[in-house]
Amino acid sequence: MKQILIIDDDEKLGKLLIQYLERYDMKVHVALTPSKGFELIKKIKPDLLILDVMLPEKDGFEICREIRAKSSIYGQLPILMLTAHAEVTDRIVGLELGADDYLPKPFEPRELVARIHNILRRSSDDNSVREIKPINGLEVDMSRREVKLDGDVLDLTTMEYELLVLFMQFPNKTFTRDELMNRLRGIDAELFSRAVDTLVSRLRHKLKDTSKTPRFIKTVWGRGYTFVGEQI
Amino acid sequence: MKQILIIDDDEKLGKLLIQYLERYDMKVHVALTPSKGFELIKKIKPDLLILDVMLPEKDGFEICREIRAKSSIYGQLPILMLTAHAEVTDRIVGLELGADDYLPKPFEPRELVARIHNILRRSSDDNSVREIKPINGLEVDMSRREVKLDGDVLDLTTMEYELLVLFMQFPNKTFTRDELMNRLRGIDAELFSRAVDTLVSRLRHKLKDTSKTPRFIKTVWGRGYTFVGEQI
DNA sequence: AACAGATGAAGCAAATACTTATCATCGACG
């Protein structure tokens, strides 16, 4: 599992990322201050550092420079910079100082994941794609983004695929609609709508799971949904 | 006879090696600059690349990284690095970047030959020049750089050819646009445009694969593209 | 059984993503 350290004083963002990146097999640690950050770098030896430009004490550029200059074990630590404004100058400075990539805030969680994978792939051969155990005739190959039901390849949309992956990574866990919405879209989307229900419905349909005794996705009445794992 | 390419600006060394290695049934080519080097890689398709760390334009590490990241065809080309100073850090960095071995200058010619043999043996064991299996009427002969569709030779551009090779090396794998861009154009290619789409479109056209139920390249909506392998 | 809240599913509309024609650019080559 990839260890990722975020140095950012935005607590909320940190918590969100901890949740969101979890299912991409990344363990996220958050440091609210640079000093705490340096401490954690030594402690957890992260595979990737995500750095906010705006920080108390010293700014992200400064930190980036320091890390690169120390050229110890961490001199090559991949760094992804978060900048408040998508200014080109920022970008250039950042990259010159040795950041491996940058991402303007606010960003799409998916975009973040894509960039993280990119950087990790570059820095080492990225085997970070976590394997998902086949359950009850349903297999997911994340490196190929391929889903097979009883041997047949399924054609899933992005959302459907992500929902399925989420479910299968936590079989038997009951997700509330809120939770699913948050994990899938990254935003605290206040659930006025029934988007999740629709999505589940569509996924069920493709999984041929529309009978009353579901093979895969069980409705937990009044709570949410559960992907049923191995029956014992 | 093994083809060996040396990228080094030391002309004298080059001439020496041409003479010396000839005896061991190796044909040596010398490129004095990286750009010349890349040119020759394409032209003579060497079995081994010997790379000096100190070079004009860009250093050996950079070249090594580029080759590894870049083309699908030469991504596996064995590389031997020559470093001016036998520093451990250099070694590590070099190997991490994908060099197969390194040799500090100055070196004993015999030592060089030994290492060359070592690398070549390793890579031939690996069957490193991967053959591409014909799929569904499409054959690629990498040694001839020839592509046949249902028996007819296709006329592909460099990019089209590399894209096809990449696809066919990983049938059924879904590539994102990022991934394709990175593999085809080198590290850190940025996606401002629909360049990949255009390329895919052109390749599809040459493959006569423009129907809605693609024979070869499938669009994975929201994700990227997949070259479909054998259907079962 | 009747009720109120919750869920499933179909259909529509808007957002989002893809295709491709066309033009611009660049580099190789004569």
Next chain:
DNA sequence: CGTCGATGATAAGTATTTGCTTCATCTGTT
């Protein structure tokens, strides 16, 4: 230099996905 082919950028045109609404159906409770 000028031409040609390859590749990148742009944008108009399509296609697909996704979210929302609606209504039928279901569930748990009284």
